Each structure stands twice: as structure tokens, then as C-alpha cells.
Amino acid sequence: MEICLVLPAYNEEGCIASVISSWVDELSKWTQDFRVLVIDDGSTDRTGDIVHQLSLEQSRLMLLRKNNSGHGGALFAGYAKAIECGAIWIFQVDTDAQFQAKDFSLLWERREASRFILGHRKERQDGRHRDAITWALKLLLLVIFGVRIRDPNIPFRLMRVDYLASLLSRLPDTIFAPNLFLSILAARDGENLFFIPVAHFARKTGSASLFSWRLLKACIRSAFELVRFRYLVGIGRTLR
Numbered sequence: 001m002e003i004c005l006v007l008p009a010y011n012e013e014g015c016i017a018s019v020i021s022s023w024v025d026e027l028s029k030w031t032q033d034f035r036v037l038v039i040d041d042g043s044t045d046r047t048g049d050i051v052h053q054l055s056l057e058q059s060r061l062m063l064l065r066k067n068n069s070g071h072g073g074a075l076f077a078g079y080a081k082a083i084e085c086g087a088i089w090i091f092q093v094d095t096d097a098q099f100q101a102k103d104f105s106l107l108w109e110r111r112e113a114s115r116f117i118l119g120h121r122k123e124r125q126d127g128r129h130r131d132a133i134t135w136a137l138k139l140l141l142l143v144i145f146g147v148r149i150r151d152p153n154i155p156f157r158l159m160r161v162d163y164l165a166s167l168l169s170r171l172p173d174t175i176f177a178p179n180l181f182l183s184i185l186a187a188r189d190g191e192n193l194f195f196i197p198v199a200h201f202a203r204k205t206g207s208a209s210l211f212s213w214r215l216l217k218a219c220i221r222s223a224f225e226l227v228r229f230r231y232l233v234g235i236g237r238t239l240r
Contacts, residue, residue: 001086001087003088003089004034004089004090005037006079006091006093007092008095009074010040010068010071010074011043012045013043013050015204022100022101023093025101030104035082036061037064037078038062040066041066041069041070041074042067048063071177075179076178089158091157094155097205099198099201106119111160116160116163116183117159117193117196118149118156118183119195120196122197137153144226145188150195151195152180153179156198157179163191167186170185176222177225180226184229
């Protein structure tokens with residue numbers, strides 16, 4: 001399999017069908033050897049049922065259902081399944097329709113130049129508080145790790161599977177934001193991350209999975225995990 005698209009989903013019944021359709025259409029322009037993997041992270045609405053019905057009609061669509069463990073847990077499960085399926089590349093994007101499939105080509109066309117390519121949101125459309133968090137995070141990464149990453153936790157990334165597997169082996173499956181730590185490791189490894197500008201849109205359906213005090217709590221947890229990670233990396237150990 002040339003590429004597996006990893007789509008974590010939680011309560012996205014309002015847009016999941018159109019998101020899947022747009023990505024199937026886009027990937028079909030570049031290769032016929034692909035799969036779309038949706039990880040239903042314990043949705044309480046019809047998300048899983050919609051994807052299941054679509055999978056009966058589209059052989060390239062796969063559904064992985066699991067108990068709710070948050071975005072990070074869904075990513076770990078999705079990456080593990082995609083690696084197991086034998087893909088060469090993994091592309092990860094969220095299912096909230098805040099990105100457009102046509103920007104995929106901007107990363108795909110550069111796949112021979114790097115094993116780990118990130119987009120970056122030209123203009124974030126999910127509130128100034130998240131802009132502030134992103135800027136604080138970038139500063140934290142610069143101070144703690146000495147790396148400059150424009151959009152370190154972006155869910156719009158292309159990764160070669162063998163390299164991703166090696167990065168995942170250096171992380172525990174309990175961290176809150178695995179994409180963030182994968183970006184740090186790739187930057188420290190000297191990969192050309194490119195930081196390709198992509199469009200970002202306001203959410204039109206569903207609701208953000210983190211808000212108010214929960215978002216603050218998540219930020220504090222991630223900050224502690226970053227500090228611990230820097231200590232372990234600094235003395236040449238993995239997090240396992």
C-alpha cells in the first residue's frame with residue numbers, strides 16, 4: 001500500500017461523510033493504492049455507524065472503533081493500525097473539516113525530499129486563545145529544545161512509515177499530544193519539516209473536544225510532559 005490516511009474522529013456525524021468523500025477523491029488523483037482509516041474514538045453520536053455504512057460501499061475505507069481515550073489515544077491506535085497494514089506513507093488529518101483535501105498535494109509532491117513533512121496553518125480559525133497557545137508552545141520548544149517549529153501539533157502531516165515507527169518506539173503511549181512530540185523528535189533528527197502553508201477553516205459542525213478549563217488543564221499537562229521529555233532526551237534515554 002502506498003499511503004494510508006489516518007482520520008481520528010469523535011462526534012463528527014455532521015461532516016464525516018463529506019470529509020471522507022473529499023479525501024477519497026483527492027487521493028485518487030495521485031494513487032490508486034491507498035486506504036482511508038477512520039478511528040472512531042468512542043463517539044456518542046452516529047459517527048461510527050455512518051463510517052461503517054460507507055465502508056460497506058467503499059473497499060478502501062476502514063473503520064477502527066475504540067473506547068474514548070482522547071485525540072492522542074486515537075492517533076496512537078491509528079498509527080499502529082496503519083503500520084500494521086503495510087503502508088509506505090501515512091498522512092494524518094482530523095475529521096472536523098477545518099482543512100481542505102486539495103492542500104494534500106503540497107506535501108505529497110515533496111515526499112522524496114523528507115521523511116516527515118508538516119503543514120502550517122496560514123491563519124488559524126479556531127479562536128485567539130488557540131493562537132496564543134500555539135505561540136506559547138513554539139516559544140517553549142525553542143527554549144527547552146532549541147528547535148523552531150511553526151505549527152508543532154498540526155494535524156496535517158505526511159510521514160514515511162518506517163521513520164514514524166522508529167519515532168513511536170521512542171515515546172510512551174500515554175502522552176497527551178503525540179503529534180507534538182513526533183515533531184520535536186523529527187526536528188532534533190534534522191529532518192526537513194518544510195512547514196508548508198495550508199488553509200484552515202472555522203469549524204461548522206460538532207464542537208471542539210477541548211475547551212475552557214479542560215483546554216487549560218491539557219496545556220499544563222503537555223508542558224509538564226515536555227519538561228520531562230527534555231530531561232530524558234538530554235541524558236540519552238527514551239521515554240519508555
